[in-house]
Amino acid sequence: MTGQIIELYSDADVARLEGRVKRWTIGLWALAVGALAACIAMAAMAGTETAKRLELLSIAVSTGAGWIVIYGGVFVVAAGRRELRHIQMLRTEERVRQEGSPALTGQRVRIQKSITARRVELRDRGPVRQVMVCESKAKALEKAGASAVYTTHGYVAAYEVTP
């Protein structure tokens, strides 16, 4: 018997993620350009009396802004883009149906140049099998009460809920 198939990532999820990546990209560029402009302005305004103070301020502004850009760039923008590529892969490539209730294990797997995933065990139906799910959707999958999952290259792309 086949139940209702629910996509792990809805269209709204994808749109939200795309919007987030876009907003952060624009915000980080604005911050970087703004900080650079502020530092250049301070250097242009510096006189004998103000030079040391403005130099320290420029270093502080540039360092602080750079840290925010690095953090946002690595952990929001780059991570978001990797997740979007992962979603694209889940949506376009071939799926395999695997029966069993998903239960999260404690194992996190950081895949080089890709997402961070959690290992999931499929139980209740025959031998326990392991699949992976993107970390951001791991808890949602566990709470969904699925009876089967659809995987692409071993990653959960959708799940099935039996009414």
Add this chain to the structure above:
Amino acid sequence: MKFLKNVFSQLHSFLLWALVSFLVWSWVFAFATDAPAAQKVTVYCNVPALEDTALAAKLEENLPQGLKMIQVRSFDYVMFDTGTIDKGDLFILPQSAIDEYDGQFTPIVGQEGTLIYDPETGQGAAKSYILYGDEPYYLFLGAGSVHLDDGLAEEIAQLLLALS
């Protein structure tokens, strides 16, 4: 917790950026607040303590025509770059250091330079900006100064000597 974990995973990037930022803006400000030797007078002070920025700003209040700025440097600068001593316009030296730099200076008056601080009377120029030691201090014109012929080095020397 996740934030800290993320920060630690990129700690090398944060530290590298801080270093790059420091080096770049230090260089930019050094470049932006400098002027060619022909448009500035540099005063090197071999004294225990110095308010270099305040003294430079005070001297700039009466900046002669043809000059853009006055630089006041501690002698630490000379230690880092011995080439700068050849280009300095004015030098304030204690009695005990004069022999060490003999031949580098053109005295303003007489062979021993101009007395700028006398420890016996406690009288000295620019005492609000310079902390002198327990020996006489002299003001010299730099032998390699580009402002010997135009008189600007001596003009700034007179301004300096007139400061309280």
